[in-house]
Amino acid sequence: xxxxxxxxxxxxxxxxxxxxxxxxxxxxxxxxxxxxxxxxxxxxxxxxxxxxxxxxxxxxxxxxxxxxxxxxxxxxxxxxxxxxxxxxxxxxxxxxxxxxxxxxxxxxxx
Numbered sequence: 732x733x734x735x736x737x738x739x740x741x742x743x744x745x746x747x748x749x750x751x752x753x754x755x756x757x758x759x760x761x762x763x764x765x766x767x768x769x770x771x772x773x774x775x776x777x778x779x780x781x782x783x784x785x786x787x788x789x790x791x792x793x794x795x796x797x798x799x800x801x802x803x804x805x806x807x808x809x810x811x812x813x814x815x816x817x818x819x820x821x822x823x824x825x826x827x828x829x830x831x832x833x834x835x836x837x838x839x840x841x
Contacts, residue, residue: 750792755784760815761822763795767810794818 739745751757755777762768762776774780789795794815800806811818 750794753784753789755780756789756794757822757825759789759809760794760811760818761826763809763811763815764819764822767798767808770807770809773809789815 735746735749739749758777759773759780762773770782790797793812796810796812798808798810800808
């Protein structure tokens, strides 16, 4: 698991980079921005996502919340914490940039 050192906490950009550096981090946050999602729904969206990926990458950094409902069959939902929701403007900007980049790549291909 990635851990933050005291040196990491001296630079906001380094801290953000470490917290969001996981393979699935930004994509999971993007999909959770519309509300809670059950684990199996997340699994279907991403080939290779595991429970440990969620825990290691986001839950430990307090960006997502894992809610376990004690019922049969068991139900687990993931949602963004208040801290995770604060990433919405950044996620939206990255999405907009990604769209422009795709359009640019398509225009270069022609």
